Amino acid sequence: MMPVQDFVRKDFSGDKIFQDKIDNEVKIEPRDWMPDAYRKTNIRQISQHAHSEIVGMLPEGNWISRAPSLKRKAILLAKVQDEAGHGLYLYSACETLGITREETINDLHSGKAKYSSIFNYPSLTWADMGAIGWLVDGAAILNQVMLTRTSYGPYARAMVRICKEESFHQRQGFEILLVLSKGSDEQKAMCQDAINRWWWPSLMMFGPHDSESTNSEQSMKWKIKRKSNDELRQNFVDMCAEQVKVLGMKLPDEKLKWNEKRQHYDFGEINWDEFWNVVKGNGPCNKQRLDARRKAWEEGEWVREAAAAFAEKRRLKQEAA
């Protein structure tokens, strides 16, 4: 739906009425009054999420032409197409907050808007398609399941749609690894190598520690998010530490150990220097990813022009008839 900002209520009780709605689990819809900061936080978060879906197509798109069989190729293609769809659901949700699609995309291309840092790592072997599905989509799912209950209606609805499609992504990834884990020595080594390279960046996907996370507290109060970064990360570790056993592989963390008292796995510390370095643009593929997006936008220019011209022609024809 289109955003409408002309119903802005000026009275100072607005914030309190708004917070009451949130506390009572009433969803906020596009035309409802909302604090400016709530609007901005949602625009930032939803657009970053959308960009992540779109940029996230690149590391996997890299392997479509080199998939080992027709079946794997069809699956990978379908998965990457889903991610394009996810990007579109989210861009639409973002637009309801009063920012145009073009502004949003320009912010990505200019480097102003961020996307998930995980996609700044290269996908070097076929096993990476497995590790990405299992770990990267797996981490994303935990976050997205939480977001199906986020307070902004259009964002929550987009998440419901996305979550329905995600579980296939994780399962196909795990299955790729499962097949490799039962293969030749070289295939087993590939499997372990991919897990080694994707494990720590996947843990970083949940963001900084709660104590370091600047926006977290307000986002929790507004119920944009409902679980903290560390809480979600712990859930993820607990899940993967069990699943990796099925593969007969190891997670690359010497400190990973079941803690009977906490009823959770303990795990090692993330390399936060690496995390911030990649966020700041110095990851292995930051530049290449943005270049690829800009190039796609530029090379699509003639398609956009042709489609507009064709639509115009069709309109004139209909008028004449």
Next chain:
Amino acid sequence: MNIQIRKYYYGDIPEDKTGGNIASSDAKSDWALWEVFIRSKQGLDHKHVGSLHAADAQMAIENARDVYTRRMEGVSIWVVESKYIHASNPEEAGEMFEPAVDKIYRHPTFYDLPDEVNQM
């Protein structure tokens, strides 16, 4: 054991090529926004599922097919340009909808009947 894994660095590591310029922001080039409604199966209503951009109605329907029905979610699609949708004002929701609140006699549960008249 000496196992070698072949890693394909081409096509997926940074190259020293500068990217293109940032496309200029020209509001006109943004296609119109369309709302999409899908009938999930014969006999059910069309239901709002989301929105998308398209140059015209036919393109909107084609895009809606690709974006919203990849898993057989639909048998029919409606698209409406968003600007043609008129909505009630949320600020007036009270005046608009509260008159129905105190008319509970419009609900079957308002009527207390003996157990013998079941199935009514």
